[in-house]
Amino acid sequence: MTVVLKADGVTKRFGGLVAVNDFSFELKQGAIDSIIGPNGAGKTTLFNCMTGFYKPDEGDINFDGHHIQGFTPDRVTNSGIARTYQNIRLFSNMTAIENILVGQHPHLKTLWFEALFKNKRFKNEEAAALDEARRLLQYVGLTGLGDQLARNLPYGAQRRLEIARALASKPKVLLLDEPTAGMNPNESADLMHFIRNARDELGISILMIEHDMRVVMGISEHISVMDFGQKIAEGNPKEIQRNPRVIEAYLGRGAAAGFETQASANAG
Amino acid sequence: MKFDWRVIIRNGLLGGGIAFYLSAIGMTELFSERYLIGDFFSTGQLFVAIGGLTAGILTARAYKEENRFSAFLKSLISGVISSIPLLVLIFLIQVLVVRQIGEDVVFTWRDMFVNFSPALVEILTFGQGLAVGIPLLILVMTILSGLGAILILLPSRWGKALTSGLIWTLGIGIFSENVRSILAEVTNRDFVRLVFQQKTLNPGAALVIFLVVAVISFFRVGNTIQSGWKRLPTPQQKQGRIVGIVLGIILLIVLPWMVGQFLSQALFLVGMYVMMGLGLNIVVGYAGLLDLGYVAFFAFGAYTMGILTSTGPLGVGNFTFWTALPIAVLVGVVWGLLLGFPVLRMRGDYLAIVTLGFGEIIRILATSNWLAPFEGGPQGILHIPTPVFFGITMSQPQQMYYLVVAGSIFIAFVTIRLRDSRLGRQWMAMREDEDVAEAMGINLVQTKLLAFSIGAAFSAMGGAIFAARVGNIFPHSFNLLISINALALIIVGGLGSIPGVVVGALILVGLPELLREFTEYRLLMYGVLLIIMMLYKPEGFLPEETHKRELRGEEDDDYIEEQPVAMEA
Numbered sequence: 048m049t050v051v052l053k054a055d056g057v058t059k060r061f062g063g064l065v066a067v068n069d070f071s072f073e074l075k076q077g078a079i080d081s082i083i084g085p086n087g088a089g090k091t092t093l094f095n096c097m098t099g100f101y102k103p104d105e106g107d108i109n110f111d112g113h114h115i116q117g118f119t120p121d122r123v124t125n126s127g128i129a130r131t132y133q134n135i136r137l138f139s140n141m142t143a144i145e146n147i148l149v150g151q152h153p154h155l156k157t158l159w160f161e162a163l164f165k166n167k168r169f170k171n172e173e174a175a176a177l178d179e180a181r182r183l184l185q186y187v188g189l190t191g192l193g194d195q196l197a198r199n200l201p202y203g204a205q206r207r208l209e210i211a212r213a214l215a216s217k218p219k220v221l222l223l224d225e226p227t228a229g230m231n232p233n234e235s236a237d238l239m240h241f242i243r244n245a246r247d248e249l250g251i252s253i254l255m256i257e258h259d260m261r262v263v264m265g266i267s268e269h270i271s272v273m274d275f276g277q278k279i280a281e282g283n284p285k286e287i288q289r290n291p292r293v294i295e296a297y298l299g300r301g302a303a304a305g306f307e308t309q310a311s312a313n314a315g
Numbered sequence: 316m317k318f319d320w321r322v323i324i325r326n327g328l329l330g331g332g333i334a335f336y337l338s339a340i341g342m343t344e345l346f347s348e349r350y351l352i353g354d355f356f357s358t359g360q361l362f363v364a365i366g367g368l369t370a371g372i373l374t375a376r377a378y379k380e381e382n383r384f385s386a387f388l389k390s391l392i393s394g395v396i397s398s399i400p401l402l403v404l405i406f407l408i409q410v411l412v413v414r415q416i417g418e419d420v421v422f423t424w425r426d427m428f429v430n431f432s433p434a435l436v437e438i439l440t441f442g443q444g445l446a447v448g449i450p451l452l453i454l455v456m457t458i459l460s461g462l463g464a465i466l467i468l469l470p471s472r473w474g475k476a477l478t479s480g481l482i483w484t485l486g487i488g489i490f491s492e493n494v495r496s497i498l499a500e501v502t503n504r505d506f507v508r509l510v511f512q513q514k515t516l517n518p519g520a521a522l523v524i525f526l527v528v529a530v531i532s533f534f535r536v537g538n539t540i541q542s543g544w545k546r547l548p549t550p551q552q553k554q555g556r557i558v559g560i561v562l563g564i565i566l567l568i569v570l571p572w573m574v575g576q577f578l579s580q581a582l583f584l585v586g587m588y589v590m591m592g593l594g595l596n597i598v599v600g601y602a603g604l605l606d607l608g609y610v611a612f613f614a615f616g617a618y619t620m621g622i623l624t625s626t627g628p629l630g631v632g633n634f635t636f637w638t639a640l641p642i643a644v645l646v647g648v649v650w651g652l653l654l655g656f657p658v659l660r661m662r663g664d665y666l667a668i669v670t671l672g673f674g675e676i677i678r679i680l681a682t683s684n685w686l687a688p689f690e691g692g693p694q695g696i697l698h699i700p701t702p703v704f705f706g707i708t709m710s711q712p713q714q715m716y717y718l719v720v721a722g723s724i725f726i727a728f729v730t731i732r733l734r735d736s737r738l739g740r741q742w743m744a745m746r747e748d749e750d751v752a753e754a755m756g757i758n759l760v761q762t763k764l765l766a767f768s769i770g771a772a773f774s775a776m777g778g779a780i781f782a783a784r785v786g787n788i789f790p791h792s793f794n795l796l797i798s799i800n801a802l803a804l805i806i807v808g809g810l811g812s813i814p815g816v817v818v819g820a821l822i823l824v825g826l827p828e829l830l831r832e833f834t835e836y837r838l839l840m841y842g843v844l845l846i847i848m849m850l851y852k853p854e855g856f857l858p859e860e861t862h863k864r865e866l867r868g869e870e871d872d873d874y875i876e877e878q879p880v881a882m883e884a
Contacts, residue, residue: 162736
């Protein structure tokens with residue numbers, strides 16, 4: 048399988064703090080991969096480097112055969128990467144459907160003054176965009192809520208709407224930053240199904256940051272573990288679960304030792 | 316049932332405090348001869364009465380849910396208390412201000428409190444002397460408070476009827492001069508004489524107005540019409556809407572000839588601020604870019620019009636108004652871009668301060684001697700001709716009114732079209748969250764510059780028409796206050812709302828013109844109005860509605876009828 052998104056030795060420093068240190072990874076076409084790690088490990092900073100919010104100090108980010116490090120966020124999106132945010136960042140005073148319409152921005156081509164004359168091209172494009180927005184609304188299961196202001200939607204619906212907005216740009220790669228944060232186990236399970244379906248139906252590749260281990264282990268094909276800005280482990284869910292360095296990063300050295308003894312006792 | 320003295324006393328003192336304040340700043344005395352109804356109820360008395368009414372209304376509202384009778388009694392107590400501040404005022408005037416020993420005034424605080432006059436005491440005691448006047452004052456305040464309580468405690472239908480009757484009667488009394496001049500234009504003299512005696516309302520007419528409004532309100536005529544309207548089938552509603560629009564247009568056309576020259580000039584001013592407000596609404600309301608130097612573009616428009624059309628020594632080219640207007644708009648666009656570039660990376664407060672600076676720089680440049688050879692410096696540009704429309708010189712305010720109405724409608728049209736397009740969504744997304752908007756693929760530079768330049772174009776258009784109306788322009792006409800007014804009116808009307816801009820302009824520009832007689836207290840009333848509005852309607856009088864898109868589709872599509880079942884549920 049081809050690699051769509053590739054980071055090579057990405058480093059980002061804030062003053063003396065090295066938030067991301069020489070991080071490399073590959074996301075294959077159609078894969079669902081996860082990045083996990085304790086709080087403050089640099090996961091979101093890495094996302095911000097890949098989406099143009101930050102300019103990495105060193106290293107190379109390659110998307111679909113093009114170097115995209117140093118691109119502004121709008122160029123990154125226009126080239127085919129969409130993302131969601133750890134703390135939901137919808138356009139809260141716009142309706143759900145307007146949020147999705149904004150998400151379609153990269154694919155709308157009419158010029159601003161065509162709106163003044165409402166020419167045929169403008170009308171057709173707007174009608175098509177509205178249809179597409181309704182379709183996406185239905186796709187994420189929010190039919191009937193389209194005319195609600197985004198801030199009035201329930202929490203779970205806001206998460207879904209954010210994903211719909213990201214999908215509206217028809218991305219090749221979708222970056223999800225803690226998509227199940229604040230959800231109960233049922234909602235998380237629903238979302239897992241949804242993400243897997245979206246990958247299968249839309250043929251996109253998904254990279255996510257996630258804390259809920261049930262979600263991570265249940266859905267990911269490949270996991271990278273970050274701690275203090277560095278990659279400390281990678282592999283499939285089973286390998287990661289057994290990796291002593293991962294357990295240490297999450298629970299501390301002593302607990303890791305205890306856990307290991309217990310694990311071997313159980314195995315024995 | 317708790318008998319909470321604190322609430323009763325607080326409300327009483329609050330109401331009394333209002334009366335005290337209005338008297339202490341001189342409003343009561345100044346307007347004691349300005350009669351509202353007949354020659355017995357004056358505006359000055361109204362200011363004192365507001366205190367008693369407020370006390371009663373507040374207390375009645377606090378205890379409304381309990382026994383109505385006891386709530387009424389409590390309101391009366393508040394009314395008694397509300398006279399205390401006024402008694403203190405009388406005491407202060409008597410004891411501290413006018414202390415006389417024999418013939419000589421020994422010491423007077425009136426140097427400091429110029430409004431603490433014996434005449435005020437006379438007004439407050441109804442000219443009856445202290446011994447009779449003070450008990451009378453307490454009694455009157457108590458009655459007023461009881462009246463306020465009745466408005467609240469009566470069944471809401473009755474209360475509302477009485478309240479609207481009172482408000483209309485007093486409103487017509489306050490604006491008697493304007494109402495009178497309108498009546499004089501549309502009816503004959505006898506009718507005017509029937510309603511008004513000299514400058515004030517006839518007591519009989521006041522009663523009739525009160526009763527008519529109260530009855531209309533009581534029988535909920537408005538609601539009946541509305542529900543009848545809703546029951547009409549859709550095609551008829553559509554026809555009705557068209558009739559309404561036509562009537563609205565006719566009203567807009569005949570309005571200036573109904574209200575006379577003075578009010579037409581006021582309407583012209585309102586229209587000009589509507590044009591500016593709509594422009595600023597794009598920058599602030601849609602794109603969320605707080606621009607405090609907006610007057611600069613108004614000035615560019617005015618100066619361009621001045622230089623291009625002036626018949627004086629500074630005039631260049633002797634253009635006509637109609638050729639100069641598009642050039643002025645274009646100049647506005649160019650300057651919108653030029654001033655937009657340096658502030659592209661700024662947000663919020665920083666943007667506000669930098670644009671504030673730009674506005675001042677432009678004004679100071681306009682005043683400077685350096686540019687005086689081109690635009691007159693402090694002497695300004697004189698001899699700007701009035702526009703000529705197919706041979707008609709538009710020298711009357713009524714004619715210029717049509718020009719601003721046409722301009723406002725054009726601008727509103729452009730605004731609506733842009734708002735409902737991709738660009739409008741880009742602006743709003745940028746307003747909501749600039750970073751995320753950029754991450755949606757929106758080019759912030761382009762989007763911001765479009766907002767700045769389109770807003771500037773509208774303002775320049777207003778400025779150009781302004782220059783043609785006043786004939787002479789001077790740099791001091793383009794001060795910060797205009798930016799602030801434009802900003803205040805879009806906030807009062809409701810950010811992002813087009814009807815809101817019109818309402819805001821009527822309230823903040825039109826109302827002060829009607830309240831001219833309150834000259835020195837105008838800003839005070841203005842401020843009070845803004846505070847009350849921000850407390851009770853922080854989203855503005857006509858906030859922007861959210862657009863129904865999911866179920867309804869674009870406005871040209873047929874509306875999906877609402878299910879009657881859903882309405883009942």
